[in-house]
Amino acid sequence: MERVIKIGLLGLGTVGRGVYRILQENQESIEKRAGVKLEVKKILVKSLGKDRGIVIPEGVLTTDLADITSDPEINIVVEVLGGIHPTLDYVLEALNQGKSVVTANKDMVAEHGQRLFAAAQKNNCDLLFEASVAGGIPIIRTLKQSLAGNHIEEVFGIINGTTNYMLTKMTQDGSDFQEVLQEAQAKGYAEADPTADVGGHDAARKIAILASIAFNSRIPLHQVYTEGITKITADDIAYANELGYVIKLLGIAKERQEGVEVRVHPTFIPKNHPLAAVGDVFNAVFVRGNAVGDTMFYGKGAGELPTASAVVADIMDAARDIIRDVPGIIGCTCFEEKPVLDIGETHSKYYIRLQVADKPGVLASIALVFGNKEVSLKSVIQKEATGKTAEVVLVTHRVLEQNVTDALMDIKQLSSVLEIANVIRVEGEE
Numbered sequence: 001m002e003r004v005i006k007i008g009l010l011g012l013g014t015v016g017r018g019v020y021r022i023l024q025e026n027q028e029s030i031e032k033r034a035g036v037k038l039e040v041k042k043i044l045v046k047s048l049g050k051d052r053g054i055v056i057p058e059g060v061l062t063t064d065l066a067d068i069t070s071d072p073e074i075n076i077v078v079e080v081l082g083g084i085h086p087t088l089d090y091v092l093e094a095l096n097q098g099k100s101v102v103t104a105n106k107d108m109v110a111e112h113g114q115r116l117f118a119a120a121q122k123n124n125c126d127l128l129f130e131a132s133v134a135g136g137i138p139i140i141r142t143l144k145q146s147l148a149g150n151h152i153e154e155v156f157g158i159i160n161g162t163t164n165y166m167l168t169k170m171t172q173d174g175s176d177f178q179e180v181l182q183e184a185q186a187k188g189y190a191e192a193d194p195t196a197d198v199g200g201h202d203a204a205r206k207i208a209i210l211a212s213i214a215f216n217s218r219i220p221l222h223q224v225y226t227e228g229i230t231k232i233t234a235d236d237i238a239y240a241n242e243l244g245y246v247i248k249l250l251g252i253a254k255e256r257q258e259g260v261e262v263r264v265h266p267t268f269i270p271k272n273h274p275l276a277a278v279g280d281v282f283n284a285v286f287v288r289g290n291a292v293g294d295t296m297f298y299g300k301g302a303g304e305l306p307t308a309s310a311v312v313a314d315i316m317d318a319a320r321d322i323i324r325d326v327p328g329i330i331g332c333t334c335f336e337e338k339p340v341l342d343i344g345e346t347h348s349k350y351y352i353r354l355q356v357a358d359k360p361g362v363l364a365s366i367a368l369v370f371g372n373k374e375v376s377l378k379s380v381i382q383k384e385a386t387g388k389t390a391e392v393v394l395v396t397h398r399v400l401e402q403n404v405t406d407a408l409m410d411i412k413q414l415s416s417v418l419e420i421a422n423v424i425r426v427e428g429e430e
């Protein structure tokens with residue numbers, strides 16, 4: 001008799017709809033490749049009456065979790081609800097009922113991964129989360145399996161589709177921040193609360209997940225230095241262009257002898273850097289391994305079908321493991337504690353934009369403060385002098401962050417400095 005693996009889908013929003021569509025439209029090839037037929041038996045939603053733009057057979061939608069977690073016929077639960085409450089409890093319930101779980105939820109994995117992996121191991125289930133980082137790019141499987149023989153030294157890249165879409169439009173078309181955020185929301189790229197995207201928190205969750213896998217450690221989310229794109233202005237974009245850079249929100253994780261550095265912030269990168277050409281909703285992740293050298297992975301980082309592509313691949317893996325009776329074979333429970341370095345201990349170049357009084361000697365006094373803190377300056381441009389005020393743009397050489405922070409504290413005290421308008425790290429050049 002033909003074996004069918006039944007799936008319970010939690011959520012039928014942007015990603016859930018994509019998962020359902022791929023499972024229907026590619027049914028034949030999926031069955032051949034997975035070696036088993038896959039069928040969505042139940043779908044948990046909040047509201048049964050909502051128009052969803054797809055046809056779902058009668059009786060499949062439910063608002064009762066128990067229709068899924070208590071159904072012995074359902075072997076795989078796919079969580080695409082989002083958020084932590086009540087989602088974490090739902091996923092733990094599914095694992096404790098012996099069901100393998102596939103999730104796209106980076107909030108939950110970044111904050112409660114340890115608990116979830118322990119529950120999956122205890123119950124001999126798979127817990128797969130490919131879609132939680134970089135949408136359609138298969139980066140989790142790559143780190144866990146394809147590059148497993150390497151010592152990973154560095155993982156960094158563009159890992160939030162919404163902000164990359166926004167920065168691309170703001171740079172290329174001069175679009176307004178709020179307008180372009182609304183476009184990203186309408187396209188289904190943004191989180192339910194888009195402050196997670198623009199505030200850098202979504203990217204922080206993703207880099208915490210990537211760094212944990214890459215460095216075989218557990219990176220607590222609160223230790224990821226996080227800055228979003230809300231302070232980026234049209235002026236910063238124009239100066240970046242003039243100086244030969246573009247601005248991207250990067251997630252950066254490096255293993256150093258003293259510990260690991262894990263950070264998310266807007267970054268100036270040279271226009272000829274491969275990441276500079278990654279526009280729109282695309283993501284790209286660089287991985288440097290001690291055996292493989294430099295690798296780069298590129299693809300759509302958000303949206304219905306790219307994200308669902310990753311979810312469906314995980315469902316197929318979970319199904320294969322179930323029919324071979326080996327769920328949980330590649331777990332995430334064995335790791336080493338590694339210290340996460342403070343942002344002050346990292347090194348970068350810095351773009352610094354200041355509003356100052358337009359009078360003689362100001363630049364010299366600013367340069368002196370930087371010199372006293374061992375921050376050497378690569379370039380200083382004075383702009384838009386009105387006779388009363390002027391804008392000064394400085395770019396430093398590669399220096400210790402703490403020295404820049406200390407210098408800026410002193411610079412703030414100078415009576416001729418009216419405002420520190422923005423400070424943005426510069427990466428990707430010697």
Ligand SMILES: NC(=O)C1=CN([C@@H]2O[C@H](COP(=O)(O)OP(=O)(O)OC[C@H]3O[C@@H](n4cnc5c(N)ncnc54)[C@H](OP(=O)(O)O)[C@@H]3O)[C@@H](O)[C@H]2O)C=CC1
Nearest residue numbers: 011012013014015045046047080081082104105302303307
């Ligand atoms: N959108 C994207 O591009 C990507 C999203 N993700 C992640 O995927 C997950 C889902 O995102 P997305 O599809 O965009 O989210 P949506 O907001 O579009 O969809 C959420 C779905 O979950 C249902 N839901 C939410 N809470 C409950 C609840 N308490 N009980 C029952 N049903 C509930 C909603 O039901 P109803 O329809 O009835 O309101 C809806 O169908 C999130 O974790 C997100 O971070 C990951 C990568 C990319």
Ligand SMILES: N[C@@H](CC=O)C(=O)O
Nearest residue numbers: 160161162189191302
């Ligand atoms: N909001 C996220 C969705 C995918 O993870 C993003 O924009 O990258």
